[in-house]
Amino acid sequence: MKISIQWLRDFLDLPEAPRAVGERLTLAGLAVDGVARAGSDTVLELDVTANRGDCLSHIGVARELSAIYDVDIRSPEAAAAEGSAAMDDVFAIAIEDAGLCRRYCGRYISGVRVGPSPEWLVRRLEAVGIRSVNNVADATNYVLMELGHPLHAFDADTLDGSRIVVRRAAAGETLRTIDGDERRLDDTTLVIADARRAVALAGIMGGLDTEISDRTTNVLLESAWFDPVSVRKTAKRIRLGTEASYRFERGADVAMAATALERAAGLIIELAGGVALRGVIDVYPAPIEPDRIALRRGRIAEHLGAAVPDAEVERVFRRLGFEPRVSADGWTVRTPSHRHDIAREEDLIEEIARHHGYERFPATLPVWSGQGRQLPSHAGETHVRDTLAGLGYTETCSIAFGNRDTQAAFAPGVEPVEIRNPLSEDAPILRTSLVPSVLGSIQWNLNRGLRDVALYEIAKVYPTSGEKRRLVMAATGAADAPRIHQSTVETDFFRLKGEVEALLSRFDLVLAESTDALPPYLHPGRSVRLGAVASVGELHAEWESRFKFRQKICVAEIDIEHVLERGLRAIATAPIPKYPAVRRDLSLLVARRTPYRDVVEAVHRAGIAELTDVFPFDRLERGPFSASFYSLAVTLVFQSGERTLTDSEVQGFAERVLAELRKIGIELRS
Amino acid sequence: MAGIDDLRQIGERFDGEKARAADRSSLEELHARYLSRKSGLLTLEMQRLRELPADQRPAFGKLANRLKQRIESELAEREAALAGEERSAREETEALDVSLPGSRPRIGHRHPITLARRAIEDIFLAMGYTVEDGPEVETTYNNFDALNIGPEHPSRDESDTFYISDDIVLRTQTSPVQIRTMERQPPPIRIICPGRVFRRDELDATHSPMFHQIEGLVVDEGISFGDLKGTLDLLHRQFFGERTRTRLRPSYFPFTEPSAEVDVSCEFCESRGCRVCKHTGWIEMMGAGMVHPAVYDCVGYDTARYSGFAFGLGIDRYAMLKYGIDDIPLLFQNDMRFLSQF
Incomplete structure (x- = not known):
């Protein structure tokens, strides 16, 4: 909304320069986004909130300023010279739908000469962004900008039957509006009609056939009050927003309808000549009564944190057009007809707060006892994020929408949540897998010349069964920063598997490994499941080529929701062993089809309580042994909490382990 | 001898x-x-x-x-x-050529939104707030109706809000967690709810269809507008620096009364006026206000006994201002040249 400073000065004396006026308005709730020179005038650009339709006019802004500066307002002259012939002898107005049109006032002006507007009027309208049309239309627009009330001028001679009927459109009825578009109407649309047809979309735009033209001599001037919801729905349905609909949607001032009519009629006669027929037709079947709201004095201080003097309370209300009447514990306040946003005591308190000044209330802190808590998952999540940072993974954040086909490939069988009105048909669902996003991020970086990238994201996926948090990790290239001192290690399956194991090791989880039901986007021979919570692997060749990756990509997907629900294991320390551990290395020949997991399980089947660790340290695929075997060197670590183990005891343990290994066909390598 | x-x-x-x-x-x-x-x-x-x-x-x-x-x-x-x-x-x-660089392990970087979220959470935790969580796919009732946002409110348009069905939306704000919390427990309430929200805007330099908010809600006996001012003043001094000043100016939200837009003093120009603050010396940071009694009516709180304040801040915006990020897509492109600066 553009507001002209010169125009404001018609209504009140401004004691400060325009920029300062703008700042005052901003601090009273009418945000001034810009202050610009326009010839000899200055124009304020106001961002008026949706509840303050009353400030979409110069009088409305002047009213706020009269409270800000505590100065009087001069009302504009609103009177039209009348002739002797009575209007209701030549014209009739009827409201058929009084729910959607609460008031309709009409004036008949005869003998006008339509022509260009004088320079001062053209400039004023231009300053607030309105193009001059002709003196009659300009008069209605001038009053719109001045008083905030939309008006419409018909060429009275084009109105069939010399009558106006406010009614709902008939199904299939059409109307060509002033902008030239043929509008198809239905029975939710409120129209202004003459005896025969619709001649205007109520509160939105007039019809082309009945608009003011060079030939117009008689004018029927409309000033009405239309239901905000109805205007909004119609404007939205036909995709037509106008200065008029903008104001009716926010609630026009029903009392202003009559004043604006007189102001505009007077202006038309001044600019275009002619004379108003005697009398106004004012159809207002059920006058809207102002609200009376109780305001308790004590409530002001309670709500705002400091009391406001009674005189200040009353001053603010009077300046804004409210009528406060003193009551036992405060006031009963009558709200003005231009304020549709005032319904409760709190609304009145806000008026006091705004005009007394938000800055005048003390800044305090609430006083309370008790303590705050983080989310239950917080400790675990912090551990995950810290560990990932330590492992060299950088956190990403991706938009949560996904492509239907891609998501289905990465989360097969998962029903996605579909967005009814997506921004793009290419991404109409909420993600069911984070993997495509992180692969996209890897691709973005590789395409920009990077080679070594490790990324993660913790975010929700949204199957129809309910949203859940997931963790995705993806890494490619060197696992560490390049260095001249030693060669770098490339990220591979085992690196990522180890990182995931390390990441999850502090959580209260059992991570049984399995190669069943592996995700289809992973290399079937280079992927593994860790318990029910994680799958780790190298990217499948098909997706490697679809994403045009020319280097190995490793991906892990983790059900972090479950991991965090399980939580970190409680720490219960064990004493540091007093007796030394003994290591025994075994060099084994293992059948090629036997995975390492079987070897470890066999070792544990020996049931040796003193066995504290077992790990592989060498594996040879070929050597001086049969091609159907591989050689595997493992270290067994034995330790007793009670004594130093003897050589013969350890030898005995090793024998028992070997006996178990032999059962699955594993022999010592001679 | x-x-x-x-x-x-x-x-x-x-x-x-x-x-x-x-x-x-x-x-x-x-x-x-x-x-x-x-x-x-x-x-x-x-x-x-x-x-x-x-x-x-x-x-x-x-x-x-x-x-x-x-x-x-x-x-x-x-x-x-x-x-x-x-x-x-x-x-x-x-002897080595010690001027050669050290073998630096690769250390990962946290996303700026996570950094800002954690910093803000910590400030409120220290003030005794509890962190709450809520779903991103939310009922239309919790996202709008219960927050006094009527059926005709423009923010409910399909051009502004992502709909799953008439009754289910992608939450446009973290405020529905207020409703969930108040429906679950009686006052006193002092919570913050960080989370992801969605609005139907194309991704460009100043908009994103997805961003992050932290909602704050305090409901107790004797909570005043002054308490809201003091709380936000403390937040901004701790997050942006002790010299930062906070200004509340009247605004309108259906679920608060009085409502305020909250500005912080522009540290780029020390409030003298620059491009960042659009030459006003102030930067708009969030919306806040005293909880509207209609919201208490929805959750069955006694409006005569309790009062409270609420605020909703955009984490992305706080991160952008604190770290000098001027382009929203940077937050979601996941470019290492950007992320490695954190």
Whole structure:
């Protein structure tokens, strides 16, 4: 909304320069986004909130300023010279739908000469962004900008039957509006009609056939009050927003309808000549009564944190057009007809707060006892994020929408949540897998010349069964920063598997490994499941080529929701062993089809309580042994909490382990 | 005085051999040759003390002991010198070009939104707030109706809100967590709810269809607008720096009354006016206000007894201002050249 400073000065004396006026308005709730020179005038650009339709006019802004500066307002002259012939002898107005049109006032002006507007009027309208049309239309627009009330001028001679009927459109009825578009109407649309047809979309735009033209001599001037919801729905349905609909949607001032009519009629006669027929037709079947709201004095201080003097309370209300009447514990306040946003005591308190000044209330802190808590998952999540940072993974954040086909490939069988009105048909669902996003991020970086990238994201996926948090990790290239001192290690399956194991090791989880039901986007021979919570692997060749990756990509997907629900294991320390551990290395020949997991399980089947660790340290695929075997060197670590183990005891343990290994066909390598 | 001459000869012989000893092993040999307990030349000579006439013994003994001390100390001295030489030789061969860079392990970076979220959470936790969570796919009732956002409110348009169905939306704000919390428990309430929200805007320099908010809600007896001011003032001084000032100016939200837009003083120009603050000296940061009684009506709180405040801040915006990020897509492109700066 553009507001002209010169125009404001018609209504009140401004004691400060325009920029300062703008700042005052901003601090009273009418945000001034810009202050610009326009010839000899200055124009304020106001961002008026949706509840303050009353400030979409110069009088409305002047009213706020009269409270800000505590100065009087001069009302504009609103009177039209009348002739002797009575209007209701030549014209009739009827409201058929009084729910959607609460008031309709009409004036008949005869003998006008339509022509260009004088320079001062053209400039004023231009300053607030309105193009001059002709003196009659300009008069209605001038009053719109001045008083905030939309008006419409018909060429009275084009109105069939010399009558106006406010009614709902008939199904299939059409109307060509002033902008030239043929509008198809239905029975939710409120129209202004003459005896025969619709001649205007109520509160939105007039019809082309009945608009003011060079030939117009008689004018029927409309000033009405239309239901905000109805205007909004119609404007939205036909995709037509106008200065008029903008104001009716926010609630026009029903009392202003009559004043604006007189102001505009007077202006038309001044600019275009002619004379108003005697009398106004004012159809207002059920006058809207102002609200009376109780305001308790004590409530002001309670709500705002400091009391406001009674005189200040009353001053603010009077300046804004409210009528406060003193009551036992405060006031009963009558709200003005231009304020549709005032319904409760709190609304009145806000008026006091705004005009007394938000800055005048003390800044305090609430006083309370008790303590705050983080989310239950917080400790675990912090551990995950810290560990990932330590492992060299950088956190990403991706938009949560996904492509239907891609998501289905990465989360097969998962029903996605579909967005009814997506921004793009290419991404109409909420993600069911984070993997495509992180692969996209890897691709973005590789395409920009990077080679070594490790990324993660913790975010929700949204199957129809309910949203859940997931963790995705993806890494490619060197696992560490390049260095001249030693060669770098490339990220591979085992690196990522180890990182995931390390990441999850502090959580209260059992991570049984399995190669069943592996995700289809992973290399079937280079992927593994860790318990029910994680799958780790190298990217499948098909997706490697679809994403045009020319280097190995490793991906892990983790059900972090479950991991965090399980939580970190409680720490219960064990004493540091007093007796030394003994290591025994075994060099084994293992059948090629036997995975390492079987070897470890066999070792544990020996049931040796003193066995504290077992790990592989060498594996040879070929050597001086049969091609159907591989050689595997493992270290067994034995330790007793009670004594130093003897050589013969350890030898005995090793024998028992070997006996178990032999059962699955594993022999010592001679 | 055969004994004393012998001692003198031993001493002279030692001097000659010591001069030739070039390393620590020859020093050890020398030590053995002269001082070994069984066969050292001086040891053996000293054993001859008993063979000497009594009157010569004191002089011989004195001389022999002096020689022994001299040999020991000179050997020790020589050894220390040699050890020093060896050490410097080794240090020289081991010397590195220490100006080469260290082998830096790769350390990951946190996303700026996470950094800002954690910082804000910590400020409120220290004030005694509890962190709450809620779903991103939310009912239309919790997202709009219960927050006094009527069925005709423009923010409910399909052009502004993502709909799953008439009754389900992608939450447009974290405020529905207020409703969930108040429906679950009676006052006192003091919570913050961080989370992801969605609005139907194309991704560009200043908009995103997805962003992050932190909702704050305090409901108790005697909570005032002044408490809201003080709380936000503290937040901004801790997050942006002690010199930051906070300004509340009247605004409108359906679920608060009075409502406020909350600005912070522009630190880029020290409030003198610059491009960032659009030459106003202030930067708009969030919306806040006293909880509207209609919201209490929805959750069944006694409006006569309780009052409270609520605020909703955009984490992305806080991160952008704090870290000087001027383009929203940077937050979601996941470009390492950007992320590695955090």
